[in-house]
Amino acid sequence: MNREQAVDRLATLVDRVERETxxxxxxxxxxxxxxxxxxxxxxxxxxxxxxxxxxxSDAEAAADFEAEYGIKGVGTSVRAEWAEAHPDRVRVSDNGYAAPERCLAAELVADDEPIHLEVCNASFEDNVRQRLKGAIARDAYAEVLDPRGVCLWIDGTRDDEAFDRLREASLAMPTLPAAIGMLGADEDVANEAAAALKRQRAAQEGASVRGDMV
Known part of the structure; x- marks a missing residue:
């Protein structure tokens, strides 16, 4: 997609998060x-x-949904009112419980869209640091989260200036290795992490999602 289409898609996504359950x-x-x-x-x-x-939690809704669909966690992991309205969009983790990140992806992104969602209970900036720390400790550099981000919406408030700057391509951003290095990674680690992220992105097709808990 071109940049204008991408920013429009972001605006639509924020609209839905803002207005819909x-x-x-x-x-x-x-x-x-x-x-x-x-x-x-x-x-x-x-x-x-x-x-x-x-x-x-809604124990009654959870029991009813599990009895009908065989899926646990509705009313605790995901909202019961949403699941009852959209049972076809409820996605589960490997243990059979409703998975919040997969449900968000099913709600917000079509399967064939080239969109990747990262979902976490921590803020973007906090998770960037946590992911880098964990990746270095485990030599798992593909787990690094690209630090070059811009906040579009927080606690019900949209940042119109951020959208304008995305459309204008006026945000000054460093290279990926430099951005990772600014977080304290050694040059070799930063370069290796950047290369791992590049390989991972090249292998992705259609919609993808990753969920984290910090």
Whole structure:
């Protein structure tokens, strides 16, 4: 997609998060990667969602949904009202429980769209640091999260200036190795992590999603 289409797609996504009931409460929406760099065209659109936990639980709704669909966790992992309205969009983890990140992807992104969602309970900036720390400790550099992001929406407030700057490609961003290095990584580690992320992105097709808990 070209840059204008990518920014329009981000605006539509934020509109839906703002106005519609999501599988879980969403606190922040960030864009990162190619669109933040101002590239045109954009091969993949990277979006980060900070989710909140569901306060309380609905044991009756959970039991009813599990009895009908065989899926656990509705009313605790994801909102019961959303699942009951959209049972076809409920996605599960390997243990059979409703998976918030997969449900968000099913709700917000079509399977064939070149969009990657990152979903976590921590803010983008906090998770960037946590992921880098964990990746270095495990020599698992593909787990690094591209730090070059821009916040589009937080706690109900849209940043119109951020959207304008994405359209204008006026955000000054460092190279990926430099951005990783600014977080404290050695030059060799930063270069290796950047190469691992590049390989990972090249292998992605259609919609993809990753969920984290920090």
């Amino acid at each position: 999501m599988p879980v409460p969403v606190r922040e929406v960030w864009a990162f990667g190619d669109v933040a760099l101002g590239l045109d065209p954009i091969e993949r659109l990277d979006v980060y969602l900070t989710k909140d936990v569901i306060m309380g």
